[in-house]
Amino acid sequence: SGIGKGSVPMVCSTPCGNPYAGLVSHLRASWLSGKTRPMEYRVAQLEALGRFLDDKKQEILEATELDMGKPSFEAFFSEILLCKNELNVTLNNLSQWMKDEHVDKNLVMQLDSAFIRKDPYGVVLIIAPWNYPIQLFLVPLIGAIAAGNCVVIKPSEISKSTERLIAETLSCYLDNDCYAVVTGGVPETTRLLENKFDYIFFTGSPPVGRIIMTAAAKHLTPVTLELGGKNPCYVSDTCDVTNVARRVAWGRFFNAGQTCIAPDYLLCTVEMQEKLMPALREAITEFFGPNPRESPDFGRIVSDKQFQRLRALLGSGRVALGGQTDEAERYIAPTVLADVLPSDPAMQEEIFGPILPIVVIANMDEAIDFINARPRPLALYAFSCDSKIVNQVLERTSSGGFCGNDTLMHMTLPSLPFGGIGNSGLGLYHGKFSFDTFSHHRGCLKRGMGREPLNAPRYPPYSRKNFGL
Numbered sequence: 001s002g003i004g005k006g007s008v009p010m011v012c013s014t015p016c017g018n019p020y021a022g023l024v025s026h027l028r029a030s031w032l033s034g035k036t037r038p039m040e041y042r043v044a045q046l047e048a049l050g051r052f053l054d055d056k057k058q059e060i061l062e063a064t065e066l067d068m069g070k071p072s073f074e075a076f077f078s079e080i081l082l083c084k085n086e087l088n089v090t091l092n093n094l095s096q097w098m099k100d101e102h103v104d105k106n107l108v109m110q111l112d113s114a115f116i117r118k119d120p121y122g123v124v125l126i127i128a129p130w131n132y133p134i135q136l137f138l139v140p141l142i143g144a145i146a147a148g149n150c151v152v153i154k155p156s157e158i159s160k161s162t163e164r165l166i167a168e169t170l171s172c173y174l175d176n177d178c179y180a181v182v183t184g185g186v187p188e189t190t191r192l193l194e195n196k197f198d199y200i201f202f203t204g205s206p207p208v209g210r211i212i213m214t215a216a217a218k219h220l221t222p223v224t225l226e227l228g229g230k231n232p233c234y235v236s237d238t239c240d241v242t243n244v245a246r247r248v249a250w251g252r253f254f255n256a257g258q259t260c261i262a263p264d265y266l267l268c269t270v271e272m273q274e275k276l277m278p279a280l281r282e283a284i285t286e287f288f289g290p291n292p293r294e295s296p297d298f299g300r301i302v303s304d305k306q307f308q309r310l311r312a313l314l315g316s317g318r319v320a321l322g323g324q325t326d327e328a329e330r331y332i333a334p335t336v337l338a339d340v341l342p343s344d345p346a347m348q349e350e351i352f353g354p355i356l357p358i359v360v361i362a363n364m365d366e367a368i369d370f371i372n373a374r375p376r377p378l379a380l381y382a383f384s385c386d387s388k389i390v391n392q393v394l395e396r397t398s399s400g401g402f403c404g405n406d407t408l409m410h411m412t413l414p415s416l417p418f419g420g421i422g423n424s425g426l427g428l429y430h431g432k433f434s435f436d437t438f439s440h441h442r443g444c445l446k447r448g449m450g451r452e453p454l455n456a457p458r459y460p461p462y463s464r465k466n467f468g469l
């Protein structure tokens, strides 16, 4: 661990001996030089990120396979394609996004210029988690570069192979005076956070989010916190059970359930639970065959610690489907738990694995009360053939994002903002929202030197004015 190969050598060490002070001050000097501001520079760096994705495609698939047995289609879709999509949207729109935004003026300023300048913040820190180890550093990085910032990237130390790949190869593509990778876990990140950054973009768990925000507060650094939590999924009695089962099973078991916006638990009536069970069994068998352990399309749990935590949750409710585990492989079968109680362990924490609890409720009103009684989730799902029911759930709840009659798909649209609310985070990104997140919206007024009589009414002595006071 330490400063990755991609980073510049330390230029100096401050008296307090912070190991990253030299790196941060080097990046700050680059930012102050104005190098990252021209559009051509930003475009060149973004295009280099595109080449990184093309050249390293195979290595990315291999590294994420080693880290969590990520199936290659899932890695291609979520780590490469989504990033390329973001890159294309950004490159196609950057000149428009960068333009000054002219705003309404009052009578006195009719001949002046009032506009919003999209200024880079300066030196930005991006901290990423392990579950989508490429996408979750790269998509914020696209926004940070597009907005003209210098960036320190801190990938997760848990997804070791991907961390190594990023540290060893990203520097071959990006300007090393402006973009650096710092590797390591808690001790390294703690030291890194002692430095003053101009913006911190963090993706990870709510408890660590609090630590990041506390560290940022010492320097009054603004933050985006992309956090997690339990995402409810309400299934009404009026729905196409087969389609619901396929869409829920896909969202829950993609990346072996290690997805921040995965449906965390189902809320439905006892009758719907009965109907869903054979449909979920069929969907799971169709996706992963009779023995998902042998399927090339089903991933593994990232670490022993996560595996132990997940295995302990299998005691909640009753195992209706799956439930098999293999510690050596860190395998947990796609599992559905029926009749789970709100007091069961599976309902006390974000599951973040291939386990789907079903909590029985009496009706939609009870489901809505259940959702509103808990921390506001990152994503909320509602399934019904009756659009009024989907609308009711949307209108009477609050969450970071919402998707009716499907799971995960809302995050694939760069035109939609992505982010949490309350316990699931603060701030937005994706597409133009990323650019805006990493830009300071600087309110500017440029006046002419002449036309002084227009200013006369505001100058003292005020006693000469007659404003009718």
Ligand code: NAD
Residues within 6 Å of the ligand: 127, 128, 129, 130, 131, 132, 136, 154, 155, 156, 157, 158, 184, 185, 186, 189, 190, 203, 204, 205, 206, 208, 209, 211, 225, 226, 227, 228, 229, 259, 260, 261, 350, 352, 378, 420, 425
């Ligand atoms: P985590 O919070 O443990 O770690 C995230 C990052 O923070 C890592 O780079 C890690 O090195 C660093 N870190 C951990 N502890 C730290 C500390 N004490 N001080 C400073 N830095 C520290 O999260 P994780 O386990 O990597 O990821 C899982 C969590 O992330 C889940 O809660 C999930 O919902 C959430 N998540 C959210 C999103 C989103 O877009 N909102 C996306 C993916 C994951």
